[in-house]
Amino acid sequence: MIFNQLDILSENEIERILDTSYRILEEVGLRFEWAPALDTLEARGCMVDRQAMHVRMPRKLVEEAVAGMTPLARPQDYPKIFWAPWIGMNLIEFETKTRRPGRLDDCRNIVNLVNNLENISVSSTGVVPQDVPIEIADVFMAELLFKYSEKIFTTWTYTIETGRDLVEMALAVTGGEEEFRNSKVLNYLAEPVTPLKMPRHMLEIMTLYAQYDQPINMGSMVQVGTTGPATLAGSVALQMAENMAGLAYLYCLGSKSPVALGGPMQTSDMRTGRCLYAAPELSLIHLALVACAHHLGYMSGCTSGLCDANTMDFQCGWERGLSGVLLWAAGSESIGMRGEIGGGEGFSMESLVVENEMGGMLRRISEGIIVNDETLALDIIEKVGIGGNYLYETHSAQHAHDFWQPEVFSRKQYAQFWENYRHIEERAHEKVARILDTSELSLQVDEDVAREIDRIVKARVDKLKSA
Amino acid sequence: MIFRKLKVLNDDEMLKIVEGAFRILQTTGCRFEDPACMDELEAIGCSVDRDSLVVKFPEDAIFDALESVPSVTPPDNLPKARVASANKGFLLDYHTRKMRRGKTEDARKIITLCNNLTNITLASAGVVQDDVHNDAVEVFNTALLLKYSEKLFNQWVYNTDNVPFVLEMGEIVTGGAEELKQSSLLNYMLNPIAPLRFPPTQLKMTRLYAQRDLPLSVASMTQTGSTAPATMAGALVVCTAELLAGLAWIHSLNSKSPVGLGALTQVCDLRTGAQLYAGPEQAIMFLGMHQIIRYLGYTSGNTSFETDSCDFDFQNGWEKALSGVLCWAAGFDMFGQAGFLMDGFSMEQLVLDNEAMGMLQRVGQGMVVDEDALAFDTIKAVGPGGNFLGERHTMLHARDFWLPSVFPRVSFEQWQKEGARHIIDVAHDKVEQILANSALELQVSEDQARAIDDVVRRRLAQVGGSWEGVI
Structure with a gap:
């Protein structure tokens, strides 16, 4: 179970920031550059200057929102x-x-x-x-x-x-x-x-x-x-x-x-x-x-x-x-x-x-750490004892695939890595090429729907041309 | 105000691991491979087998240790993201891109770099050089660091015979045994050999430091799948058991040494048997052990901020960030090991790690929230559609931002126009620039320096090593 808890602000600091936000909306206001939006906002109690398209929003309204x-x-x-x-x-x-x-x-x-x-x-x-x-x-x-x-x-x-x-x-x-x-x-x-x-x-x-x-x-x-x-x-x-x-x-x-x-x-x-x-x-x-x-x-x-x-x-x-x-x-x-x-x-x-x-x-x-009798492995620890080795244990074989394995990142030793050096970008490109060589895009919608999408695109292109 | 409380275990899960460790210490125990430990541990209620040197710990012996042994407390004035320079046997040669054995000249350069890199908090000599007799190199490097490091430092001592010389030099610099104790200058890390073994050399050296009440740490180095179970929870059980056993033994010494606990947990790549430095499972285990160590009431350390990459590439940066930033978010303040690159030490990596840690330190300073920072009046003055660039408030705060010294911030075209330089080349420029403009200066008096040199000469003479040629 992971508990994500990193906070860089106290509750009081968050509230001070948000209080300033509310003040900006109420006292400074914003420009809404579309007349129908001004109508909508005025109808709900905002202070609207139509010529400047300037809107100030009451704090109460924003809190309601x-x-x-x-x-x-x-x-x-x-x-x-x-x-x-x-x-x-x-x-x-x-x-x-x-x-x-x-x-x-x-x-x-x-x-x-x-x-x-x-x-x-x-x-x-x-x-x-x-x-x-x-x-x-x-x-x-x-x-x-x-x-x-x-x-x-x-x-x-x-x-x-x-x-x-x-x-x-x-x-x-x-x-x-x-x-x-x-x-x-x-x-x-x-x-x-x-x-x-x-x-x-x-x-x-x-x-x-x-x-x-x-x-x-x-x-x-x-x-x-x-x-x-x-x-x-x-x-x-x-x-x-x-x-x-x-x-x-x-x-x-x-x-x-x-x-x-x-x-x-x-x-x-x-x-x-x-x-x-x-x-x-x-x-x-x-x-x-x-x-x-x-x-x-x-x-x-x-x-x-x-x-x-x-x-x-x-x-x-x-x-x-x-x-x-x-x-x-x-x-x-x-x-x-x-x-x-x-x-x-x-x-x-x-x-x-x-x-x-x-x-x-x-x-x-x-995914975190799984803690149960199987993963705590107390019996195995007692069996292997002092100075022993876990490599030969069935428990190790059963869990050998639990570990994340890289495809592009390297885990080679230094000499081995440099003997046949390829920059990470080259290794990544090989994966890009492999995917693009072996996978093709396939329709995720019915053919009728695909045709309709094509029609919409064509209509937009035609409109642009005629304009 | 920053709250760093990232957790990977709930209380119940954490207790199950700690209880598991207690059970292992009672049923299986640990081997303390120094017969002198038997009397010490028996005296605190442990059951000892003097033939096999196996010790089993009753709950009370562990609880007593947890109640009695004080935790190391780092000074309050240190930054919240600190990084220690590494110690490795080899050095990456920038020009050949090959690893080679370090030289004394390299150690001097690395200390110079540490002095000048603001975010490297703990210095080191970086390498174990081969131009000094191997049995005395620890004394030699401690002398270099005592004389020239402007910062506290980190120097491993593996050879028991070196300890008296190292301690003597510590007393020369601080002024005496009591002053050395108060100084935090020297400390020792006890590393059990997993699973559940405490080797004789380490026990002897720990005893020497404990006798002088100097700070100690116990750091378990279990490797998931080979020296610990392949499941993370099981590996944490072994790790916790080793830490508790070490703590109980230190308690039995009646020392006043403060103790820190460390989890240097590793993952074995079960396809190849290789030791991994930066798998995601390792980061999770660091976080889990941090919770457990904090629960036990101790300062926690680990080896996050490492990489499995052999290059100065994306993987290197990402892996360091993954474990380093996660541990920082969980409340860790101290990271290692800057300059570390797989099998060796790299001065260029040290420079890059310094840059990276500068960014994390800036994050650690957090965000100021007050009237000036909220800038309501400036926002009002600028208004909708305006620009803050011309505001006095902007000018006053224009220098509040972290600036890189190595990481470029230029457009793609400009970067290409400037030769699309590799980051290692940019870092190397900074190495050269520091070394060209800075010389090591004595940080101790000339009398103290002469006394330190005398200690080194005595140790070299004892092992048949030569002073000539290395100074």
Whole structure:
């Protein structure tokens, strides 16, 4: 039995941060850049300046929303750790060691890989394909995932128009509106433009998905020192304010969407302005974010386990481990996003394979220590006695397979390792190639449904052409 | 405020393991391979067999020890994430990427590095060099560390004959036996040989330190599947039994030595028989033993923050993070072994471990939550859609952030443009930079240094070793 108990804030400190969030919503307010959202919020008692599209939210209303909305819950049959791939613009190509724009065939390969990597629990296309019209790339990504992913998935939704396409696909896959509502096959990562702006496209898509009770993950992206204060506590308060504003908006809509409060917060290197993915301060703010979300009764997901390293070296492993393990120890439900490398520079299939290995180790730890008469083995200890050896015992043979075994990580001795040296990236690439050579994507939906998805994609392409 | 309470056992599970250890100590016992221990242990109520040297422990003897033997308490002013430099026989040569025997010159360099790497809390000589007579090298390196280390240090002593010389040097530096006792400068670790054996050399050396009331630790090194059962719970039973037996024996010595308990539990790769340093099961066992040792009321130590990788790669960093960060989250403060790379010591690894530990220390400082840090007025002044970069509050806090000295933070293109340098090369630059700019300076008076040298000369003369050529 594992007890995840790592808290970096006392109850009093959490309450002070959340109190500041409530004050930000009530006294500073936010810009909601869509008129229908202003109508909805005004009707529920928010103070609205229509010309400035500025909204201040009474604390009482936000508290009602926190109490009244449904927190997103992990499916019961689901592993404790969400381990989802990243979705970036570029792919780091193993052969050329260069960064290039993602393509549709990369997306297919990544969906195929995820299907075959047992510790990556949520799928994605990994990259945004740029050999299709970029305005509707999200439709192509959804098409692949609906048709071929063996796992639940996460993807981007760019506009209300493409959002409607995704809903239409989901209706086709699930078989009807009621089935779609119950399925939660879609989800939306709502990202306010920080500080304190709720952009029109985000509000439109949230409203659409909320109509169908689909999960909404409020994931603001405050960057410490640029779009948030340079102090960690202030940035977390701002992040929570933006997340709670989204929650309150959904509440005002009367939505039954389950909600999570998370977000890919960032820090910046104040010397260069570079956005950082793996600074130690980032671990602290994500730990605080998880604590605040849990305090309100909500699940939280963060983009931990990332790296600023540009290659799969010591820095890469340590940075991923530091934030990933800290967040795991604090009970975070999601440790995303996998496959990213170089502070968001690109997606690496080799990294995804190595991170799958890392997920296996962490999952093994999650299983804990089994304590019963068989595992305590007191009789065996007495039998082997002083100075004896357990290697020959039947008990050892029976439990020899209980141990986690690596596929890519090495356990060779030093001389043996260097005699036939292959860098970890090469070993990972061999696994990528093996999976892609031996596994093909197979339809996960009926052929009729696949045809309907194809029709939706074609219709969107035609509309774009005619426009 | 940080609360680190990660646990892997509930109270019932923990008690079952401790009760199992009590049963093993009563039914099977341990072998104490020094006849002198028989009288000592019999005096605290143990049943001893003087022929086989097997000792069985009644519950009361263990409970008495637990009540009487004080725990080591680390000073309050130390950081919450500390790492000790390793001691290995071999050194990784940066230029050839091959392991070779260490030299005195290497030991001096490693001490210089430890002096200059802010996050390495405990120094070491890093290597067991082959240019000093093997029987005196422990005395020699202790002398180097006493003279030149700016930090407390870690030096293993395996040879009983070296102990009086090491203690004498400790007294020279501190000013006398009583001062040495108060200083935390020297301590000894008793390592039983699993399963359930206490070898004579270790017992003799422990006795020498205990007679002077110097800090001791008992550290069990069970290996799951070979010297302990293949199930983790069973391995923890053996480990706990060995720790309790060692503690009871120390109690029988009537020493005032404070004691720490350590779990250096290992996993045997049952496919190959190889000893693993970083399997996930090892991390779980560290956490379980930490709970048990804390429950028994003692300061706990382990060998987390290690790797099975032979390269400076992803696996190396991840494995160190997995066990190190988990143990930190469970309340561990002290890690080992920085600079460790499979069969040897690496100066470049020491630099990387220093960098990694700097990040963990920053996490350990936590988050300030006060009016200034919550920054409500600044958030209000910036408002929706604004930018914090131009704010005075941002300028005031711009230097609050941890900065790397080795880990690059550049774009993929820039990293490639700069030659896509491997992390070992970047770390080696830092090694060279430190060694070029820092020289070892005496940390003791010249009189003390001469007295220490005299001790080393006497020991070298005793074993037939030469002073010439190594200084």
